Amino acid sequence: MAEKITLKKDTQSIDLEIKDATVGPSVIDLKSLYPDTGYFTFDPSYSTTASCESKITYIDGVKGILEYRGYPIEQLAEKSTYLEVAYLLFNGELPSSNIALDEFRSEVKQNMTLPENMDVIFSGFGKEAHPMAMLTTAVAALSGSYHEGIDIRDKEHQKEFFFNVLGKMPILVANVFNHNQKNANVEYDESLSYSENILRLFFGWKDGYEINPILSKALDILLILHADHEQNCSTSSVRLTGSSGTNPYAAIAAGVAALWGPAHGGANEAVVRMFGEIGSKDNISKFIDKAKDKNDPFRLMGFGHRVYKNYDPRATIIRSQCHKVLESTGNDSNPMFELALKLEEIALNDDYFVKRNLYPNVDFYSGLIYKAMDIPKEMFTAMFALARTVGWATHWCEMMSNPKHRIGRPRQLYLGEKKRDYIPINDR
Numbered sequence: 001m002a003e004k005i006t007l008k009k010d011t012q013s014i015d016l017e018i019k020d021a022t023v024g025p026s027v028i029d030l031k032s033l034y035p036d037t038g039y040f041t042f043d044p045s046y047s048t049t050a051s052c053e054s055k056i057t058y059i060d061g062v063k064g065i066l067e068y069r070g071y072p073i074e075q076l077a078e079k080s081t082y083l084e085v086a087y088l089l090f091n092g093e094l095p096s097s098n099i100a101l102d103e104f105r106s107e108v109k110q111n112m113t114l115p116e117n118m119d120v121i122f123s124g125f126g127k128e129a130h131p132m133a134m135l136t137t138a139v140a141a142l143s144g145s146y147h148e149g150i151d152i153r154d155k156e157h158q159k160e161f162f163f164n165v166l167g168k169m170p171i172l173v174a175n176v177f178n179h180n181q182k183n184a185n186v187e188y189d190e191s192l193s194y195s196e197n198i199l200r201l202f203f204g205w206k207d208g209y210e211i212n213p214i215l216s217k218a219l220d221i222l223l224i225l226h227a228d229h230e231q232n233c234s235t236s237s238v239r240l241t242g243s244s245g246t247n248p249y250a251a252i253a254a255g256v257a258a259l260w261g262p263a264h265g266g267a268n269e270a271v272v273r274m275f276g277e278i279g280s281k282d283n284i285s286k287f288i289d290k291a292k293d294k295n296d297p298f299r300l301m302g303f304g305h306r307v308y309k310n311y312d313p314r315a316t317i318i319r320s321q322c323h324k325v326l327e328s329t330g331n332d333s334n335p336m337f338e339l340a341l342k343l344e345e346i347a348l349n350d351d352y353f354v355k356r357n358l359y360p361n362v363d364f365y366s367g368l369i370y371k372a373m374d375i376p377k378e379m380f381t382a383m384f385a386l387a388r389t390v391g392w393a394t395h396w397c398e399m400m401s402n403p404k405h406r407i408g409r410p411r412q413l414y415l416g417e418k419k420r421d422y423i424p425i426n427d428r
Contacts, residue, residue: 012037023058040411050231052239053402056089056394057230061307066314068228069093077317082223083108083194086390089228090162090397105194111167112188114175115145122175131176131382132260138172139165140253147247158397161248169389170194173382174201177375181205195220198386202375214328218321218369225314225362226384228391230307234258234265238392239399240408248396255392256385262301265384268367271302272336272377280335281342292352302364303347304357314362322365331372340368 004015017029027050043049058067066073087104095101151157178184186204196216237258242251259265290298347353
């Protein structure tokens with residue numbers, strides 16, 4: 001028999017069922033709260049509300065744990081590849097053989113082409129258009145080509161959508177990246193890994209370009225680290241938008257738009273902008289003081305995390321890769337990178353930051369890596385979206401496969417005017 005918790009007010013009481021999690025916090029089932037009491041719960045930003053059931057990703061922010069389908073992120077980053085992790089997220093298990101993984105990879109590759117009308121979408125943007133504006137529009141535009149005949153409740157249709165969006169996102173991001181570069185078309189190379197092909201799509205049109213294995217490895221790890229992160233803002237946006245039954249590509253576009261914000265995926269771009277604002281190592285102490293001043297609006301971007309109250313496990317993994325990338329590209333002597341490394345050193349040793357768990361997070365290091373790869377800061381969040389697509393698509397498929405699924409409908413605490421009568425304008 002399920003355990004229950006009793007809620008009492010005056011002479012009224014109600015028993016609420018407790019639902020146990022596999023690991024992590026259990027939840028109080030509140031579906032009968034309003035019908036039985038007339039009350040809603042109040043949880044701004046949903047920080048203590050479980051909005052759904054999921055079997056995909058588990059996070060313990062206090063202990064610094066991130067697991068995909070039960071596998072620790074540390075093991076996956078060290079031993080796996082992005083496409084194998086994509087297989088795991090979608091199927092629930094790691095591939096049982098290389099044949100299964102090759103078949104998965106082949107399905108992704110078969111979808112790495114764009115509808116003809118997409119050229120018009122990209123040509124409509126000016127040279128200064130932000131990449132995330134372009135990417136949001138391009139993903140939404142896919143709904144125009146893939147709308148008729150989609151049965152969002154059908155397993156095979158869900159699978160087709162998953163492989164289609166996973167295959168097309170690298171091509172979309174490459175088109176955004178080379179928006180101002182004509183004759184930059186490069187085809188997928190079967191002999192290369194997924195991450196190597198992304199670099200080739202970006203830079204392969206340049207004469208004499210060779211893929212740096214340290215960069216491709218770092219990119220693959222970044223893709224793994226960003227593949228999913230439970231019910232974050234963008235994933236929740238995909239779920240909430242998709243809950244209406246809308247076209248799945250429109251739901252993914254909602255995720256891309258949510259990711260753009262500097263409090264979410266745009267944080268890595270904000271980190272590099274912050275480096276530009278600080279300017280040099282000589283100014284670090286001044287900006288550290290500004291960050292400590294509660295009356296100063298300046299914030300150190302790339303430090304701390306909404307969920308992790310310990311060191312971000314993804315940052316631990318990518319930190320060593322960051323230093324390898326800087327060394328391999330000769331950027332370790334670049335003034336901006338020297339500034340970043342000095343800032344990192346101070347933050348890891350200053351009691352103010354240590355006591356508040358304001359450790360460098362994954363956004364701090366990912367921005368440095370992308371910058372070393374010659375990817376402009378405006379593209380950083382698009383790279384994040386490229387990685388997170390597999391998580392968004394998997395969550396959408398999981399939601400649509402749930403027979404108890406209903407449209408999302410948050411409630412509110414109304415603090416406006418009480419009922420009042422309309423007065424004609426001449427009598428006011």
